[in-house]
Amino acid sequence: QVQLVESGGGLVQAGGSLRLSCTASGRTISGYSMGWFRQAPGREREFVAAITYIGNTRYADSVKGRFTISRDNAKNTVYLQISSLKPEDTAIYYCAGDPTITIPTMTSPGRYRYWGQGTQVTISS
Secondary structure, three states, X not given: OOEEEEEOOEEEEOOOOEEEEEEEEOOOOOXXXXXEEEEOOOOOOEEEEEEOOOOOEEEOOOOOOOXXXXXXXXXXXXXXXXXXXXXXXXXXXXXXXXXXXXXXXXXXXXXXXXXXOOEEEEEEO
16 A cells, blocks of 8 residues: 655745645555646646656646656655646645556546545635
């Protein structure tokens, strides 16, 4: 079993930045593809970014150029650097992981086996 814990969320002004972290325990995630998703009130969970175990990345169009996903396998941690934040980025951000995800499937939340509890990101205008 893999446990994922997100951290780094908070309240920031529009235009600001945050770095979200997702730390895994129970098993190494070096062979896992990892993703970030978000869910705003009244909306479905949506794909934000993902990274394969060899470092290939994919981003939602709405965050390209503003968000960067990275991983540090030595720390069993995945990061999401979020910049130029907008009020519409307000959501709970979730980390997810699975060893079977490939580039074509990494945007689908249903393909991920392991999920964290989420961290709230709130952007004030």
